[in-house]
Amino acid sequence: MPKLWNETIEAHRRAVRDAILESTAELAAEHGVRSVTMSQIAEKAGIGRATLYKYFSDVESILLAWHERQITGHLGYLVEVRDQADGTYERLAAVLEAFALVSREFRGHHGTELAALLHRDEQVAHAQQQLHDMVRDLVAEGAQAGEFRDDVAPDELATYCLHALTASGALSSDAAVHRLVEVTFSGLRASGHAQVDRKPTARHEGHSHRPHRPDH
Known part of the structure; x- marks a missing residue:
């Protein structure tokens, strides 16, 4: 089969799969996870039920596939945010703020029922470990530089940060x-460090109030 034909087929399959994932997530957010049917998904995605079943066997498998895509995208975004910032303090502040805002956006758009279902996904544990390791390494680097406290293990501080900021999903505004994030970040600072103004993150330009950097 010609290469161009193969690429065209694969592109079509990806487009159909994406349409299925997006349609299912939208229906779940609008009507609740338990109310969504395969017929509704097929209709919203603009495909037949037989075609839908060629891709997925049930609604839950679709939501798990959608969630895996979300996780990959979110982790990629957090890595990008980390790598765009200068200095350990700035990188950690950027990652924590981005994580908190993403958590709020997910809960706000998709609700607690979907979040509860997807929390059982084994991809979640893997992603959480990757994020935990990212934060832990930044905390350890900052502690060595004297920017963060060194009386608590970086592993414990990473756990503290991520658990605290998961609560952002229940907050009512970006300002909250x-x-x-500021309160959580204050628990990391080495004693005796003051605060100075900081620049907003790129994704939320003009709305960010990232934690203030200590004045050495």
Whole structure:
């Protein structure tokens, strides 16, 4: 089979799969996970039920595939945010704020029922470990530089940060998220460090109040 034909077929399959994932997530957010049927998904995605079943066997498998795509995208975004910032303090602040805002956006768009279902996904544990390791390594680097406290293990501080900022999913505004990030970040600072103004993150330009950097 010609290469161009193969690429065209694969592109079509990806487009159909994406349409299925997006349609299912939208229906779940609008009507609740338990109310969504395969017939509804097929209709919204603009395909036949027989075609839908060629891709997925049930609604839950679709949601898990959608979630895996979301996780990959979110982790990629957090890595990008980390790598765009200068200095350990800036990188950790950027990652924590981005994580908190993403958590709020997910809960706000998709609700607690979907979040509860997807929490059982084994991909979640793997992603959480990757994020935990990212935060732990930044904390350890900052502690060595004297920017973060060194009386608590970086592994414990990473756990503290991520658990605290998961609560951002229940907050009502980005401003509340920024305040929670500031409070959480204050627990990391080495004693005797003051605060100075900081630049906003790229994704939320003009709305960010990332934690203030200590004045050495």
